[in-house]
Amino acid sequence: MAAPNSTxxxxxxxVLVGIPGLEPWHLWISIPFALMYTVxxxxxxxxxxxxxxxxxxxxxxxxxxxxxxxxxxxxxxxTVPNTLAIFWFGPKTITFSSCLTQVFFVRFGFAxxxxxxxxxGFDRYVAICDPLRYTTVLTNANIGKIxxxxxxxxxxxVICVVFLLKRLPFCASNVIPHSYCEPIGVARLACxxxxxxxxxxxSTIFLTFTVEVVFIAVSYMLILRAVFKLPTxxxxxxxxxxxxxxxxxxxxxxxPAFFTHLTHAFGHNFPQHIxxxxxxxxxxxxxxxxPVIYGMxxxxxxxxxxxxxxxxxxxF
Numbered sequence: 001m002a003a004p005n006s007t008x009x010x011x012x013x014x015v016l017v018g019i020p021g022l023e024p025w026h027l028w029i030s031i032p033f034a035l036m037y038t039v040x041x042x043x044x045x046x047x048x049x050x051x052x053x054x055x056x057x058x059x060x061x062x063x064x065x066x067x068x069x070x071x072x073x074x075x076x077x078x079t080v081p082n083t084l085a086i087f088w089f090g091p092k093t094i095t096f097s098s099c100l101t102q103v104f105f106v107r108f109g110f111a112x113x114x115x116x117x118x119x120x121g122f123d124r125y126v127a128i129c130d131p132l133r134y135t136t137v138l139t140n141a142n143i144g145k146i147x148x149x150x151x152x153x154x155x156x157x158v159i160c161v162v163f164l165l166k167r168l169p170f171c172a173s174n175v176i177p178h179s180y181c182e183p184i185g186v187a188r189l190a191c192x193x194x195x196x197x198x199x200x201x202x203s204t205i206f207l208t209f210t211v212e213v214v215f216i217a218v219s220y221m222l223i224l225r226a227v228f229k230l231p232t233x234x235x236x237x238x239x240x241x242x243x244x245x246x247x248x249x250x251x252x253x254x255x256p257a258f259f260t261h262l263t264h265a266f267g268h269n270f271p272q273h274i275x276x277x278x279x280x281x282x283x284x285x286x287x288x289x290x291p292v293i294y295g296m297x298x299x300x301x302x303x304x305x306x307x308x309x310x311x312x313x314x315x316f
Contacts, residue, residue: 013095013174014186018086019280020177021273029277030087036284037080043291044069060138061127064120065294067147068249071116072287075109078102079283083179091175099181100162106180106283107161110257111154111208113286117250118212119146124243125219129226157204164197178276209254216250245294252289256282 018026051057051066082102086092094102126137161183168190178185183201187194223243230236256278 013093014099014181014189015091015093015175016082016086016179016181017091017175017177018083018179019273019276022277026087030084033080033087033280033284034084036288037076037084040072040076040080040284040287044072044287047291047294060123060134060143061120063143064116064123067150068113068116068120068290071109071113072290074105075113075283076287078105078109079180079280083280086179094181099176099186100166102181103165103183103186104158104162107158107183108154111157112150113253114208114212114257115150115153117246117253118215119150120246121216121219121250124246125223128223128243157208161201161204164200168192168194168197177272179280182279205257209258213254220247248293249286249290252293253286256285 017023019029022029047069048066051062079102082092082094123138126134130137165183165186168187169192170189171191173189176185176189184194184198187197220243227236259278
């Protein structure tokens, strides 16, 4: 039998090594990562349970918040357990199909979270700029359509990323210098031209971000214009306070996302271990802080948390 052609041969598995250059520190790094992941899972699951069980929270803003919690769980759970296993037990072998599956869920969580933030911005716009139509615009049927559109859009983009990876031949090293399968990191191991992978990934992220950031910015310009037309200072502060948590989460998501993807695609001179460490933190920080920010800054949610805890205290 003829030997396989090196230009078409592909590895059946890859080896994830964690954070190259920081191997002696893996065990110590795993401690804050494990704690943060535990907080993220408990916080987002608790948020979902609270919204599902408290009828007062069955409102558009909290439905979108529950969708954000699901996206956070997908993003963190598709990466962090695998990362912790590498930190604790050393380099891990992963099959190519499992690697593609991980790529799918990481990018899907990322794409849907971005779209959900846009939907939440639209929710705040309607609530403040056109409050009389709020219940007629954001009906359960319309929210369902928005959620369906978010899922379909995310799936279509991510399946293209997976297809572009699957077509590549891998005939050299099968060691991925990362703690999880990141599309460009995997593509760089291919023995073929990956220009299309780099530019497709960059263009979809850039265009998506640009469109969504522009829409969010326009919505908040209109919101600010409406707020400053309110007659009293208390009314203005109350209106702005409902947007504060959303603005914090937007900044928390988009700023690290831009930095992470730009450095991975084009930052060849950027220290690899710093980039990978930040990429791991990126999939954890937002899932950890999103429930905390909304829990602390959203009065109605905080009141429900206090109410549920007080009821549990009486029961015990």
